[in-house]
Amino acid sequence: MERKTVFEGKLLPCLLVAPQLLVTILFFFWPAGQAVWFAFLRQDAFGIRTSFVGLENFQDLFADPLYLETLRNTLVFAAGVSLIALTVALLLAVMADRQIRGAGLYRILLVWPYAIAPAVAAVLWIFLFHPQIGLLGRALNEAGLPFDYKLNGTQAMLVVILAAAWKQVSYNFIFFLAGLQSIPKSVLEAAAIDGARPAYRFWTVTFPLLSPTTFFLLVVNLVYAFFETFGVIDALTKGGPARATETLIYRAYIDGRVNLDLGMSSAQSVVLMLVVILLTAVQFRFIERRVHY
Amino acid sequence: MATLDLAGIRKSFGPVEVLHGVDLAVRDGEMIVIVGASGCGKSTLLRIVAGLERPSGGRVVIGGRDVTALEPAERDIAMVFQNYALYPHMTVAQNMGYGLRIRGLPRAEIARRVGEAAALLGIEALLDRRPRQLSGGQRQRVAMGRAIVREPKLFLFDEPLSNLDAKLRVQMRAEIRRLQKRLGVTSLFVTHDQVEAMTLGDRLVVMHQGHAAQVATPMEVFERPADTYVAGFIGSPAMNVLAGRLAEGGRAVALAAGPVIRFADGPRPGAEGEPLTIGIRPEHLRPDPAGLPLALELVEPLGSETVLHGRLPGGEALVVKLAGAAPREGVLPIALPPEALHVFQAGSGKRLDPAPPA
Ligand SMILES: Nc1ncnc2c1ncn2[C@@H]1O[C@H](COP(=O)(O)OP(=O)(O)O)[C@@H](O)[C@H]1O
Ligand SMILES: [Mg+2]
Numbered sequence: 179m180e181r182k183t184v185f186e187g188k189l190l191p192c193l194l195v196a197p198q199l200l201v202t203i204l205f206f207f208w209p210a211g212q213a214v215w216f217a218f219l220r221q222d223a224f225g226i227r228t229s230f231v232g233l234e235n236f237q238d239l240f241a242d243p244l245y246l247e248t249l250r251n252t253l254v255f256a257a258g259v260s261l262i263a264l265t266v267a268l269l270l271a272v273m274a275d276r277q278i279r280g281a282g283l284y285r286i287l288l289v290w291p292y293a294i295a296p297a298v299a300a301v302l303w304i305f306l307f308h309p310q311i312g313l314l315g316r317a318l319n320e321a322g323l324p325f326d327y328k329l330n331g332t333q334a335m336l337v338v339i340l341a342a343a344w345k346q347v348s349y350n351f352i353f354f355l356a357g358l359q360s361i362p363k364s365v366l367e368a369a370a371i372d373g374a375r376p377a378y379r380f381w382t383v384t385f386p387l388l389s390p391t392t393f394f395l396l397v398v399n400l401v402y403a404f405f406e407t408f409g410v411i412d413a414l415t416k417g418g419p420a421r422a423t424e425t426l427i428y429r430a431y432i433d434g435r436v437n438l439d440l441g442m443s444s445a446q447s448v449v450l451m452l453v454v455i456l457l458t459a460v461q462f463r464f465i466e467r468r469v470h471y
Numbered sequence: 472m473a474t475l476d477l478a479g480i481r482k483s484f485g486p487v488e489v490l491h492g493v494d495l496a497v498r499d500g501e502m503i504v505i506v507g508a509s510g511c512g513k514s515t516l517l518r519i520v521a522g523l524e525r526p527s528g529g530r531v532v533i534g535g536r537d538v539t540a541l542e543p544a545e546r547d548i549a550m551v552f553q554n555y556a557l558y559p560h561m562t563v564a565q566n567m568g569y570g571l572r573i574r575g576l577p578r579a580e581i582a583r584r585v586g587e588a589a590a591l592l593g594i595e596a597l598l599d600r601r602p603r604q605l606s607g608g609q610r611q612r613v614a615m616g617r618a619i620v621r622e623p624k625l626f627l628f629d630e631p632l633s634n635l636d637a638k639l640r641v642q643m644r645a646e647i648r649r650l651q652k653r654l655g656v657t658s659l660f661v662t663h664d665q666v667e668a669m670t671l672g673d674r675l676v677v678m679h680q681g682h683a684a685q686v687a688t689p690m691e692v693f694e695r696p697a698d699t700y701v702a703g704f705i706g707s708p709a710m711n712v713l714a715g716r717l718a719e720g721g722r723a724v725a726l727a728a729g730p731v732i733r734f735a736d737g738p739r740p741g742a743e744g745e746p747l748t749i750g751i752r753p754e755h756l757r758p759d760p761a762g763l764p765l766a767l768e769l770v771e772p773l774g775s776e777t778v779l780h781g782r783l784p785g786g787e788a789l790v791v792k793l794a795g796a797a798p799r800e801g802v803l804p805i806a807l808p809p810e811a812l813h814v815f816q817a818g819s820g821k822r823l824d825p826a827p828p829a
Contacts, residue, residue: 279718362554363554364552364554365556365557365558365559367521367543367550367556368550368551368552368556368557368558368568368617369522369558370522370542370543370544370568370575371521371522371523371543371544371548371549371550372544372549372570372617372621373544373570373572373573373574374544374569375544378573382569383558386560387559400538401581460552468475
């Protein structure tokens with residue numbers, strides 16, 4: 179039985195939740211509200227006059243070919259990160275699930291990346307990919323394959339996708355492993371007796387039974403790729419070369435902090451907020467309806 | 472349909488050997504029940520036949536073909552699991568047709584065979600449902616159906632009835648027996664329930680700590696148990712065991728409780744005074760004014776019969792099953808009919824039969 183503690187009166191409960199509420203309001207609702215408000219304002223070049231411009235910031239935003247370019251980058255980036263992070267994690271989880279006895283060390287090693295700060299992680303990737311000092315970068319160049327992610331946009335995109343995906347693999351791995359272990363062994367044995375080879379068994383039994391986990395992780399990975407990869411991009415490419423790795427979140431930062439265009443930056447933040455609300459809504463809808471095997 | 476031969480099957484998990492060399496020859500179409508206490512290695516043996524475990528020693532031969540090294544998929548067998556192990560994300564029809572789809576049968580043929588099996592089991596109305604929408608008994612039928620449609624060489628059942636309630640269990644038991652007879656598929660059925668074993672099996676394999684203690688028909692196991700373990704395991708209430716010694720040159724037993732009883736079926740080989748274990752079933756005991764005084768401790772009236780628990784002079788426990796009513800307390804003189812005695816060696820527990828006439 180669950181026990182509920184009941185407080186007398188209203189003051190004490192209010193006091194107890196107050197710190198939490200205060201933090202949320204101060205650091206989330208207040209700036210978010212401000213961003214929404216700024217999205218409808220425009221400042222002159224010297225920041226002296228501010229005027230209300232309605233939806234003009236949004237119109238400008240979607241009329242800007244560079245913004246659409248950024249949108250395209252973001253989609254490629256998010257799709258790449260999610261696909262790689264999910265596939266690699268699933269592969270590792272399947273391998274760990276087979277040999278769960280020796281999985282202790284294996285699991286710790288796999289969970290490490292998640293605990294590393296984005297900037298530190300990025301330094302690791304620089305040591306790997308830098309055309310002159312990077313292990314892999316130098317090897318590629320010496321092998322006659324011109325590699326410089328600081329000049330080549332496609333290569334830059336590849337590097338940030340890899341770096342961002344690498345950090346997310348751990349998280350996905352934990353969930354996939356838990357998902358795999360919750361599949362009754364006898365169901366897979368029944369499939370084996372029915373004549374299914376391991377690969378067929380995976381695609382017709384294991385993978386469908388993992389689909390709730392996969393969908394959940396897909397949304398989490400998209401949200402991660404959209405909103406939590408600022409650090410990786412900033413440390414590795416700063417959105418370059420020639421904006422090739424500039425994603426929505428990075429551009430919002432550039433416009434706000436560097437170009438000091440608060441109106442445009444805020445409009446972008448609002449667009450991002452809508453995306454996150456949409457993804458979260460999809461997630462909740464799905465979890466509510468999700469089939470419990 | 473096929474024969475099944477197990478030769479010297481051993482299995483170790485790490486340093487622990489759980490099967491110590493099991494031999495078994497199953498005839499075509501026969502229903503063999505493997506029965507024994509929990510943990511004696513029944514499931515392990517079945518899983519070795521299925522190919523889900525590799526034996527540490529011995530051979531599995533199905534229909535004359537050595538399948539010891541083959542994967543489960545290559546053995547052409549079907550198995551019904553205790554928890555049914557249905558595919559949760561597939562409908563009943565898809566569950567049943569999964570094995571046929573793997574074999575690449577045409578869609579129409581799969582539908583026809585699934586339909587036939589469903590009709591046989593009375594689950595036609597459930598074909599579009601998913602396992603979680605079914606009751607325990609219905610899942611059981613689907614699991615049976617999945618085994619039947621493949622028309623395998625061998626059926627394997629691992630305690631398929633133990634998750635059902637008592638009434639359904641009796642019903643499904645009869646149904647499985649009928650189905651197996653009708654389809655004529657060689658079957659291995661694992662259970663820890665002696666009633667299930669006695670009613671289902673053409674022959675029983677009574678397992679004890681990784682050995683096959685006895686392989687025989689149910690009546691043979693009941694009437695001539697191979698050792699004291701089998702004697703105690705089959706029959707309810709369990710057979711009484713009394714200590715005694717060989718006497719009168721092998722023609723009688725001197726019971727620790729007092730009397731000397733002459734064997735009805737002939738003298739036993741062995742030295743005078745050799746320790747014996749005498750078994751006698753509770754239902755073979757009867758009150759007799761000239762019998763041994765049994766001090767009653769507990770009387771269980773069951774309606775048509777009464778089970779009496781008591782102690783003999785010397786302190787040995789004895790259980791008596793009588794038809795009809797009986798005294799509730801006091802001392803009841805009990806006769807041990809010589810023709811109902813089972814004689815075992817005290818050390819090994821093995822059955823000791825009369826020496827053949829020279
Ligand atoms: N995979 C395994 N690893 C280690 N020990 C096992 C394994 N499977 C079964 N055993 C052991 O083998 C013995 C027999 O098990 P099992 O065949 O399941 O018994 P039963 O089905 O007769 O209850 C038990 O002592 C059990 O603990
Ligand atoms: Mg078992």
